[in-house]
Amino acid sequence: MYKKGFTSQHNEILETDLPVQGKIPKWLNGNLFRNGPGKFEYPGQKLVHWFDGPAMINRFSFKNGKMSYQNRFVRTEIFKKSFAEQKMSAVEFGTDPRPMWKKLTPPKMSDNVNVNFLKINDDLLTITGGMSTFRIDPDNLETKEQYDFGDNMGSDLQMTGHTPHPSLDTNTGDVFNIGNNMMKNEYIFYKISKGARKREVIARVKTKQLSDIHSFSTTENYMIYIEIPWFLNKSKLIMGGSYLGALEWKPEKGTNFIFVHKKTGVVQTVHMDKAIHFGHTANAFEKDGKVIIDMPFFNRSNINDMKVDYVLEHGQTTKGYDSFSRFTIDLETEHISIEKISDRFIELETIYYKKYNEKEYQYVYGPSQLDDSQFFDRLIKIDVVNKTEKEWYEVDTFPSETIFVPKPDATSEDDGVLLTVFLDGKSKRSFMHIMDAQSFTELARIYLPQHIPFGFHGQFYQL
Ligand SMILES: [Fe+2]
Structure with a gap:
């Protein structure tokens, strides 16, 4: 039933009067923007990986107990060309559509921007792992120009x-x-100072072989890049093939924690023999002179398991998942300890970010599944202090990343709501699910007239 989430959605709609089951809190005023692929194939041509589809933006607007919805593809240059020709015309993360003879030349990389958003001053930007960054009109989701960072x-x-x-x-x-x-x-x-656009380099760190970069952590004083042993073989990339095909898992190399001081740019690398693979760190902060990083991790590289054909045949696997754990790094002794917080599988995890990023905190939220589930099929809340979990589950529904929005007068870290897009496997439509984050119970759901393909990340901006 989860498979509908890996099918294309070509309808671009604006729906303003969607029926609400339950009650949307009146104080919830703002826009949730979500990003992800909107399409998985062109005629005679399947996209290989979940990460490859052209960006589709979904906006959920909450005001006075009501919600409206709009979705729109981002009109990047590659998107326009691919749609006009009805075929892929650039290399995506896992798809290289070029004929063999053309693969001997360096590939033209896609300007697709299907991962996340960044707001700089008043500009809403769609971003990805490549350098392409498009500005979007938040009111009608029209694609504007490639963003100029100056x-x-x-x-x-x-x-x-x-x-x-x-x-x-x-x-x-x-x-x-x-x-x-x-x-x-x-x-x-690098950093972009508050109110600025320009990227200022803090440090450049040479390495023997580049690892993939997807997420990293910051604390009050440090930027921390965790160099996992998933290295880019450049000759494979140059000789043709996708970025995914050029990444090699080398667990014997272990893991490097590269610390860069935010103000001085001083670099310190702490090595760990253990090889880990992860998507996102949940949070990091400094305590008692040590740096703490919380994250779920695998003992193997699992990105090939997210190829569309693989997920459709086998489901999303938890094979090789270790735990959600706390990594404590002593920068004096360079000792790293790992303490398990929860055995539960969690990915795309989030926190009350705007207040607790880089700070000691208590709650992590995210989609989860059991080892025999076929896809994310429940939401969990992990209490990292007491090492307990809460769960919300409904048969045949499949969640994506969840976003915490605090009440305007919030009195505790979980005093607010969680906004999650679920796919309803039975009706094959998606719905917006609103939960009370504290009690972890449903407050409202709003069905859309269509489904949203499984996406990646979103941001909520208060009105
Ligand atoms: Fe991500």
Whole structure:
């Protein structure tokens, strides 16, 4: 039943009067933007990986107890060309549509932007792991121009990619991110100061072989890139094939925690023999002179399991999943300890980000599943202090990432609601699910007239 989430959605709609089951809190006023692939194939051509489809933006607007919905593809140059020709015309993360003879030349990378959003000043931007960044009109979801950061960091000589998970310093309002340069084998740690657009380089760190960059952590003083042993074989990339096909899992290399001081740019690398693979870190902070990073992790690389054909045949697997754990790093002794918080599978996990990112915190939320589930089929809330969990489950419904929105007068960390898009496997439509985050019970659901393909990340902006 989850398979509907891996089928294309070509309808672009604006629905303003959607029936509400239950009650949307009157205080909930704002827009939830969600990003993800809208399409999985062209005539005679299937996209290989979940990460490959052209970006479709979904906006859920909440006002006075009501919700409206709009969705729209992002009109990138590649999207326009591919739609006009009805075939893929650039290399995506896992799909290289070029004939063999053409694969001997460096590929034209896609300008697809299907992962996340970033707001810089009043500009809403769609972002991805590549350098492409489009500005979107938040009112009608029209695609505007490629965003101009007002610097030269977009040139291939400077940076060839960066994470689609910039990190907000909740004290200063500065935004931090990590990029890489494939030609120079270096990671680039940079920031965008509050109110600015320009990316300022804090440090460049050389490495023997680049690892994939998808997310990273920040604390009050540090940016921390976790270099997992999933390395990019550049000759494979140059000789043809997708980015995914050029990544090699080398567990014997262990894991490097690369710390860069936000202010001084001083670099310290702490090595761990254990090889881990992860998608996202939940949170990180400093305590008693140590750095703490919480995250779910695998003992193997699982990204090939997210190829569309594989997921449709076998479901989403938890094989090799270890746990949601706390990594405590002592920068004096360079000792790393790992303490299990929960055995439960969790991915795309989120926190009350705007207040607790980089701070000691208590709650993590996210989609989960059991080892024999076929896909995410429940939401969980992990209490990282007491090491307990709560769960919300309804048969044949499949959640995506959930976003916490605090009450305006919130008195505790979980005093607010969780907004989640679920796919209803029976009706083959998606619905917006609103939960009370504290009691972990449903407050309302609003069915859409159609389904939304399984997406990745979203951001809520208060009105
Ligand atoms: Fe992500």
